[in-house]
Amino acid sequence: MRRFLLHTAILAGIAGVCGALVVGFGLFDVSARKGHLPGVSWVLHTAFRNAVELRAPSAEAVPDLSDPDLVALGARHYDGACRVCHAAPGEARTATVRAMLPAPPPIREAVADWEPQHLFAIVKHGVKMSGMPAWPTDRRDDDVWPVVAFLTRVPDMTLAQYEDLVAAPERTEQGDDTTVAYCASCHGADGRGRDNAHIPRLDLLSEAYIAATLAAYRSGARESGIMRHAASTLDDTDDARLARLFARQDGETAPQPAPAVDADLVARGRSLATGASPASTKVPACAACHGPWPQRLSADFPRLSGQPEPYLRRQLELWRAEERGGTARAPLMHEAARALEDADIRALAAFYAAQPPE
Ligand code: HEC
Ligand code: HEC
Ligand code: HEC
Incomplete structure (x- = not known):
């Protein structure tokens, strides 16, 4: 028994020294040039599939995803947050993205094998060590679902239909300010939310409230994966500028909403x-x-x-x-x-x- 323990300890010691040499001298090949050894990819992919299936909510927990406002909101978030890697439906990925390892699949391929509850789990949790990010907050499941609603439409969507869905409305007086166009793609050029039931109107709010709220999204004090992404690259000066643009100004009257039903x-x-x-x-x-x-x-x-x-x-x-x-x-x-x-x-x-x- 003692002999066995001694041999095990010696072997473990040798393995440790070899590991230290591989790490210490940079012998482990971290380059993205070559894929994993045969078999390793299969293990990783199977682990990925099983982990997604384990963490996904049940099929009954999937909300109604047919609401076109949900799809439009999800598409516009996708355009700002995901298109850079997965491209738009029917669009080619850049050579740089294709040189990632693993390469982000084109979005039609990415959604092909999954049910909505699995897509939800992937978008919410991300995929470790692959480049696929987690949702920026883990406390707002409700704002992951619009993206899933969009993903379920991807198989039948043409590039032209996608571009229509995500296009920013004209805002001629702002010239080609890309940040304003980005906000306007969801909130409308006039801040009225493009009649989308899930997007708040900014034209009802004050400058002070909008600027303070953008800072709260950025710091995470107010949680929303969609708005945290949108506010993340702004600074205090941008907050003030955008607040001035979208807020209701003194003396303006806001247009009427749709009449109530009940x-x-x-x-x-x-x-x-x-x-x-x-x-x-x-x-x-x-x-x-x-x-x-x-x-x-x-x-x-x-x-x-x-x-x-x-x-x-x-x-x-x-x-x-x-x-x-x-x-x-x-x-x-x-x-x-x-x-x-x-x-x-x-x-x-x-x-x-x-x-x-x-
Ligand atoms: C920085 C690049 C990057 C961004 C940004 C990104 N992804 Fe991914 N995504 C990946 C990579 C890489 C994979 C492949 C993971 C794997 O196979 O291990 C992936 C996988 C996926 C899959 C599963 C596909 C499969 O392998 O079956 C879906 C669905 C997906 N992403 C959707 C999204 C959505 C929606 C967003 C935006 C919220 C997003 N991704 C943002 C890189 C990215
Ligand atoms: C992809 C769509 C999308 C984009 C792009 C977007 N927003 Fe939003 N915005 C939303 C949604 C959805 C909410 C509600 C989030 C929540 O539940 O907290 C929101 C909330 C807000 C609020 C809080 C409103 C309130 O009544 O409390 C402000 C302010 C705001 N957005 C400003 C902006 C600005 C400025 C930009 C551009 C930098 C922008 N948004 C870009 C979708 C978007
Ligand atoms: C003492 C004052 C006060 C009272 C009373 C109050 N609220 Fe508020 N409410 C606020 C403040 C302040 C905010 C904004 C918080 C922030 O700045 O983040 C707010 C925000 C909200 C919002 C979010 C608005 C948006 O654009 O996102 C809703 C919805 C709301 N209140 C509904 C209600 C309702 C319904 C009641 C009555 C049951 C109520 N409030 C009572 C002060 C109040």
Whole structure:
């Protein structure tokens, strides 16, 4: 027994010295010129497939991905964050990308073998040591799904259809400012969100709130993989410039939103928001801070009237779960949303979405 242990220790020692020599003298070939040894690629690929299948949510957890607004939002994020590696549907990848090891597959190939729940797991977690990044935050599963909604459309999408989907609207007075065009591809040249139900209107907000919010996305104080990516290369000067461009300026009136559908829900939302409902003792009157006001209290309190209903609903769910941060004033909202029931959230979102912007 002692002899066996001695031999094992000697062998381990020799292996250790060999390993140290390979590392120390740079003998291990890290170049991306040649692939793995035969067999290693198979092991890695099988490990990748199994790991994705293990971490994917169940097929029942996949939300409805047919909403065209979800697809459009996902496509525009893809264009800014993923196209550089996987190219657009039907577009050639650059020679530099093809020289990566492993090379990012063209997007039609990348989606071919996977169900939506697997695509979700890949986009959320990324693939270690391959160049495939993880989603910039692990706390917002809801903002990964738009990208998955887009990926499920890729097999039938032509390059022309893709370009149409992601094109920025004209903004002639801004010349060819690429940052503004990028923001405008989602928020619209006028900040109105291009009528997409999942994208907030910026033309309702104040300059101070927009600039502070962009900084909060960049620092991670407000979590969103989509907006963290969009804000990551800006600095304080850009924040101020973009805020000035997109914010509602004094004296401007914002256009009306679409009329509401469910009058009862809106009425319930109104009584909650204004504190008129007897059931709302634990819910503070939102109107004091957010309107409809007799007189606006502070530009730091964002206008809600006219924001799209699905956006408001999602943000209220995030506030209630304390999953949304923001500026230094965000704790006011954790307090305000704590006691909201699901039905309250639906009513409040319906009410504010139906109000004409103040
Ligand atoms: C820096 C380059 C890079 C970026 C940016 C990137 N990827 Fe990838 N992606 C890769 C590489 C490399 C792989 C291959 C991983 C492997 O096979 O081990 C990959 C794999 C994938 C796959 C799985 C394909 C397969 O092998 O079956 C999907 C789907 C995917 N990426 C989607 C995306 C999406 C969506 C985004 C944007 C949110 C994105 N990628 C951003 C490099 C990138
Ligand atoms: C790919 C689409 C996309 C792009 C590009 C984009 N945004 Fe956004 N933006 C969103 C979405 C979606 C949200 C909501 C995120 C959340 O849930 O926090 C948002 C939120 C915001 C908010 C917070 C609004 C509020 O009511 O609190 C601001 C401010 C903002 N974006 C400004 C910008 C600026 C400035 C740019 C350009 C640098 C930009 N966005 C680029 C999609 C986009
Ligand atoms: C004491 C003031 C106050 C009260 C009361 C209040 N809020 Fe807020 N709310 C805020 C502030 C401040 C913010 C912005 C936080 C930040 O800067 O990040 C905000 C943000 C929000 C947002 C996100 C807006 C956007 O554009 O993303 C929603 C939605 C919201 N509040 C809904 C409500 C509702 C519904 C109620 C009533 C149940 C309510 N609030 C009560 C102060 C308040």
